[in-house]
Amino acid sequence: MPTDSPAGVLFDVDGTLVDTTYLHTVSWWEALRQADQPVPMATIHRAIGMGSDKLLDHLLGPERDRSADRKLRDAHDTLYGEYWERLSPLPRAADLLRACAERGLRVVLATSAAEHEVGALRRALAADDVIDTITSSAAAQESKPSPDILVAALEQSGLDAARVVFVGDSVWDVAAAGRLDIPCVGLTCGGTSRGELAGAGAVAVYDDPAELLDALAHSPIAAPR
Known part of the structure; x- marks a missing residue:
C-alpha cells in the first residue's frame, strides 16, 4: 500500500462517541419485559x-420462536426513541474528531445504527463539518461481530484497511x-472493562474520547499503517 494513499479513522458511535450504551440496555430490558421474556x-x-x-x-437463543422478533425490535426502537432529544456526546468526542481531521485523517463514522437513528446521533455529536462518511445498518448484510x-x-470512504484504525x-x-x-x-x-477490551485484542485502551484526545500524538491513530 503506497504511503501517500489516504489514511483515516473509523469510529463506532454508540457508546464510543455518544453516551447511549445504557439507554439501549434499558430499552431492550423493557422491550423484553413487556414480551414476558x-x-x-x-x-x-x-x-x-451486536446488531439486533x-x-x-x-x-x-438461536432456536427460539422468531415470530416476535420484529415486535421486540419495534418496541426497543420506540423506547429508545424517547431519549433522542436528550442524547449526549461523551467527553470531548467532537474535539477528538476535529483533531483527527486536522491531522489530515478522514473521519468515518462506521455505525450500525438504523438510518432513522443516525440523525439523532449526528445532532448529539455536532461535528458534521469534519465527518467524511457515515454508514448505517442498511449498508451491512450482517451485523457485528461480522465486519460488514x-x-x-x-468502500464508501475510499479508504483501505491497511491505512485505518x-x-x-x-x-x-x-x-x-x-x-x-x-x-x-x-x-x-x-x-x-479495560481488561476485556485488551483481552479481545484492542491495541490500546483509553477511558473515553477525552483521554484518547490527550494521548492522540502517541496513540495508534497518530501513525496509521
Whole structure:
C-alpha cells in the first residue's frame, strides 16, 4: 500500500462517541419485559454492540420462536426513541474528531445504527463539518461481530484497511476489526472493562474520547499503517 494513499479513522458511535450504551440496555430490558421474556440488564449490557438480530439470538437463543422478533425490535426502537432529544456526546468526542481531521485523517463514522437513528446521533455529536462518511445498518448484510459495516465504511470512504484504525467500545467492535486485520483502539466509556477490551485484542485502551484526545500524538491513530 503506497504511503501517500489516504489514511483515516473509523469510529463506532454508540457508546464510543455518544453516551447511549445504557439507554439501549434499558430499552431492550423493557422491550423484553413487556414480551414476558425478561433478561437481566447486566446480560443485555454485555450484548450491546451486536446488531439486533444477533443480540436476540445471544439473549434468547438461536432456536427460539422468531415470530416476535420484529415486535421486540419495534418496541426497543420506540423506547429508545424517547431519549433522542436528550442524547449526549461523551467527553470531548467532537474535539477528538476535529483533531483527527486536522491531522489530515478522514473521519468515518462506521455505525450500525438504523438510518432513522443516525440523525439523532449526528445532532448529539455536532461535528458534521469534519465527518467524511457515515454508514448505517442498511449498508451491512450482517451485523457485528461480522465486519460488514467496516467493509461498507471503507468502500464508501475510499479508504483501505491497511491505512485505518478503528475506535470502538465493545468486544464486538474489536472482533469485527480483527477480521479485517484493522487495529482497534478500545474505549471503556461504553461500560466494557479495560481488561476485556485488551483481552479481545484492542491495541490500546483509553477511558473515553477525552483521554484518547490527550494521548492522540502517541496513540495508534497518530501513525496509521
